Amino acid sequence: MVVSVVRMAEPLQSLREAIALCDGFARLRTHDRVLVKPNASYGLRVPHYGTTTTTTILEGLIRLLAERGCRDISIAEGSLEVLGCDTQKAFARTQIDKLAKRYGTKLIDLNRGPFQQEDLGGVKVQIAKAALETDFLINVPVLKTHYVTKVSLSFKNLKGCLSPASKNKFHVTKRLNHLIYLLNEVLRSDLTVIDGTYMLEAGPEIVLGTAHRKNLIIAGQDGFACDVVGATILGIDPSEVGYLREYAEAHGRSLSVDAIQIRGERDIDALREKLNWRADAERELLAPAGITGLSLPYPGESCCSKCYAMLGMSLVAFIKENSKRDFGDAAIYCGGELEPEADRQKTILYGNCATKKNSLRPHGAMTVKGCPPRLTDTLFALCKLLLSRPRALRVMPVALLKLAGAGVGIYNYKLPKWKTYESDMFEKRHFALSRRWPAHKDIAKGGAH
Numbered sequence: 001m002v003v004s005v006v007r008m009a010e011p012l013q014s015l016r017e018a019i020a021l022c023d024g025f026a027r028l029r030t031h032d033r034v035l036v037k038p039n040a041s042y043g044l045r046v047p048h049y050g051t052t053t054t055t056t057i058l059e060g061l062i063r064l065l066a067e068r069g070c071r072d073i074s075i076a077e078g079s080l081e082v083l084g085c086d087t088q089k090a091f092a093r094t095q096i097d098k099l100a101k102r103y104g105t106k107l108i109d110l111n112r113g114p115f116q117q118e119d120l121g122g123v124k125v126q127i128a129k130a131a132l133e134t135d136f137l138i139n140v141p142v143l144k145t146h147y148v149t150k151v152s153l154s155f156k157n158l159k160g161c162l163s164p165a166s167k168n169k170f171h172v173t174k175r176l177n178h179l180i181y182l183l184n185e186v187l188r189s190d191l192t193v194i195d196g197t198y199m200l201e202a203g204p205e206i207v208l209g210t211a212h213r214k215n216l217i218i219a220g221q222d223g224f225a226c227d228v229v230g231a232t233i234l235g236i237d238p239s240e241v242g243y244l245r246e247y248a249e250a251h252g253r254s255l256s257v258d259a260i261q262i263r264g265e266r267d268i269d270a271l272r273e274k275l276n277w278r279a280d281a282e283r284e285l286l287a288p289a290g291i292t293g294l295s296l297p298y299p300g301e302s303c304c305s306k307c308y309a310m311l312g313m314s315l316v317a318f319i320k321e322n323s324k325r326d327f328g329d330a331a332i333y334c335g336g337e338l339e340p341e342a343d344r345q346k347t348i349l350y351g352n353c354a355t356k357k358n359s360l361r362p363h364g365a366m367t368v369k370g371c372p373p374r375l376t377d378t379l380f381a382l383c384k385l386l387l388s389r390p391r392a393l394r395v396m397p398v399a400l401l402k403l404a405g406a407g408v409g410i411y412n413y414k415l416p417k418w419k420t421y422e423s424d425m426f427e428k429r430h431f432a433l434s435r436r437w438p439a440h441k442d443i444a445k446g447g448a449h
């Protein structure tokens, strides 16, 4: 197994080198239908560092494909449909839509199907036919950790090829790791390019997660080997990643990076970080706003990103109006695993999974139903449970107005910790089309280099 690890200097050249070192285009034929699957799962107006595949790497990849003579190229994603966002908005927020226009590439919203039903160990799921039927699948995840699966690299990125209902199913069946493993038996990446321009601690999103600059590309024809290398570099032992462990057992593969032939930067120890994978809402969100007496116990693998993203954004809006407050002894429970402590003074059971799990709800517990709950219902519950009535009546309209403003781009939430992203280490241009590189038609005339 060969995996190339390349420190990024000039992105196009580094990408070219990474793909050449692993012979990534060896099986690519010019007439192939090529499907490029980035991680553009979040279309929110928040910083994209470490959460989303950079447009720079995507553009580089499309250029290299065009240079090879490929003409049937699609970029495909099925983004989270929360807070008014969808795949189209996710494409627009990082200029992937303009990229497609510049290079004549198709855009596919994998959430819209058509789908083909597959049986994953007795669980029926819908997988986008575009991903199943493509000739050459290029998987372009981000180098990031994940609060449930520990890492989110090439294997986890293919979850974006499921229908929205099937994405939920992966969580509610409480077999997330097993199903990710089985999904990767059905869908095989022909080439994996892990975009390590940035990496993300306590991912997968930026409200609780923290991005760091890394400047690395990891590429290979074998997604498993790339994920083993990626996890090792993030400081996560691959044997602790459930779906990688299952895959290794099923295929007699080693989970050690030493079993992989590394080309390029061969000293993996020198690149190894020690990132936290577990998100901590109190440390990352509540404490910096001076909020005490409110906790979010770790929800485990039955809580999906939709509930977490909705709750995260609602809390961002709520704490904006209520910083430096003590809420006594309140807790919010998400997902289908947790049971609240009986002596808690204030409890919110958040989402249908938490409500169903605790159908005999503890005395005084408030439920917020939905899959995921609506933003207004979430804010209403937070205000009702945690604030006095007069204060709730003052805060609610202001918070809703700002959220509406954020939705249409006339108001921006800024968390104190996002100040870091104003430094030179974080470059907005990575999520925009390159101004320097010539257009697609010029590639044929030799203008791509």
Ligand code: SF4
Pocket (backbone or CB within 6 Å): 168, 171, 172, 302, 303, 304, 305, 306, 307, 335, 336, 351, 352, 353, 354, 370, 371, 372
């Ligand atoms: S209620 Fe929340 S955790 Fe449960 S399936 Fe729906 S979005 Fe996921």
